[in-house]
Amino acid sequence: QVQLVESGGGLVQAGGSLRLACIASGGTSSSYLMDWFRQAPGKEREFVAAITWSGGLEYGAFAKGRFTISRDSAKNTVYLQMNTLKPEDTAVYYCAARTPLSRIGSMRSYDVWGQGTAVTVSS
Secondary structure, three states: OOEEEEEOOEEEEOOOOEEEEEEEEOOOHHHOEEEEEEEOOOOOOEEEEEEOOOOOEEEOOOOOOOEEEEEEHHHOEEEEEEOOOOHHHOEEEEEEEEOOOOOOOOHHHEEEEOOOEEEEEEO
16 A cells, blocks of 8 residues: 655745655555645645656646656655745645556546645745
8 A cells, every 4th residue: 555645844934935745655656656736724625736657747827937846766755846935825735646647636546645744834
């Protein structure tokens, strides 16, 4: 069974930066790709960023130009560098695993979810 563990969340002032990490372990973790989602209080979970099977990068509209997803395959780890953070970025950020050719951003694609890491951006 694949397990995902996120880390790196915390409290930051508006304009600041955070780097989140998601480590995959167990099962056939190397067979999956990990993407990032977030869920703000009272809102639905939304797609943040993904790396496609061919290495391309996809982002939610709010993340373009501010967030960067990257991967260290040797460590089974995916990162989310978040810059110029805004109060509206406050949310719990989740890592989720899918098979390489499954549809990015569709909840049905994701077999495993992490427990989330909380990000709070103060104004």
